[in-house]
Amino acid sequence: MVTVSDRIGLDLCAALRPGAGLEQVGAELSRVVARVVAHDALRCGVLNPATGWGATSLAFWHGYPPDLGRALLSVDGIKADVRELIRPAVPVVVADLGLRSGAHDPLLARSRVGEELRLALRDARGVWGVLCLLRAAGGRPFDDADAWRIAELGPSLIAALRGYVTAKPGAPAEREPPPGMLVVGADDRVRAMTPQARPWLEAMKAHLAVPDWLTESSYAALAAAARERPEPPRLCVPSVGAGWWTAIEAQPLGDDGDVAVVIQRATGTLLLPSFCDWYGITARERQVMQYLHGGSAPKQIARAFELSVHTVNDHLKAIFRKTGTSGRDELMAVINA
Structure with missing residues (x-):
């Protein structure tokens, strides 16, 4: 007999369909999750347990205005996502987006932001990501029952994410482009790129239909993290992103704020930790x-x-x-x- 929980799990797997764009997957995820906890917008950031908290290697968005999405992908926004969730004893938190600073007040008012319910997608292997549900200002606040129901969804969502990442054969049908590089300026805008970088961006856009604002904000977030950390941040993006497992690493170029972002095929020792996590x-x-x-x-x-x-x-x-x-x-x- 198929239980309600089993049906939700199956529907999550169906929503995470390789070949669909990030926004399409986000909309499908939102539709399924809304049967468990009502919300006005959803985002789900996917991490590799091998690399831990930080910039996400994949992210599904639905219902968030681009300006709000950019703010949440800033370093301050990422810190807000993980401030409480990094503690194993706190799997779910209700947050005010962690952006209640003067610089963000007009944005929050314009976006009619209420609060987010955040779930750390964590199991024995580590953290697979974070699921965030947004309710608009003036709506019913999230309560303990919402937190309990969304926490119950965690294992099924992790299983669906792992199925999504490992659904396709690991080996691509064609050769990948040579390594490419972007330069992100101090204003967090991409101001230069090598000719080899363009095919990587085009491949990710073709495979995942990544909206321009999300691409730009993701590289800006990676560059901002590189300026703050002693170790260069590195992502290992699953093959659903471009047909190959992709390594993306950011490294400051000097003291003027410019950051080089190198994109290349993830192979060998660079790939093994993430590959082993996803494939169990x-x-x-x-x-x-x-x-x-x-x-x-x-x-x-x-x-x-x-x-x-x-x-x-x-x-x-x-x-x-x-x-x-x-x-x-x-x-x-x-x-x-």
Whole structure:
């Protein structure tokens, strides 16, 4: 017998359909989630557990005005998203958007912003993202019942997100463009790019129908994070974004505020942590994959871990099954291509 919870889970999986644009997926997610908690707008930012809190690698939006979206993708907005949710004991919070500063007051008034209900999408592996529901000013405030119902949705949404990311074969049909670079200025606008960067942007737009404001704001947020952090922020965007797993890294160019954003195919050690998280690879299977990536044969892997070759082959079979690959050659083509 299919329960209401099961039906919601199935509908979430149907809403997260590879090939649909981010806004279309956002609208479908909103439609499904509205049956659980009523809201006026929805956003769902997707993270890699391997990289933790920070700029999202994918994001679905529905109902947020672009100006409000830009503010929420600023460094201040990202900090507001995670200020409470980084504490494991606080899976759900009701927030006033964390933008109650003088600079944002006109925007908040113009957008008729009320409050957000924020859910950390967290399980034993880590944080997969954050789901935010917005209610407009003057509407019914979120209450404890809303928080409880949305928290119950968390595991189903994580499962749907993982299904979305891993639905397509990892290996693309065509070769990716060479690495490209953008330069984001101190005003957070893209002011230059190499010719090689343009195909990457076009591919992401073609695959995900990313609205211009979201593309611009995402790179601005990444650049702002690069100016604040000692370590360069790095995203690993799943293959649904461009047909390849994509690495995006930001690095300040000097003291004038310019930031270089490099876009390239994510392969090898750059890809493995995120790839293993999304495909549910266990810690031991990850070790086997690392040795496999280094060129070791099953006998050598067995010797390294003091295991039988039979056990190593069992791990390999599990890896091939989880990743939908037919064997070592296809798996390494996905990781190394």
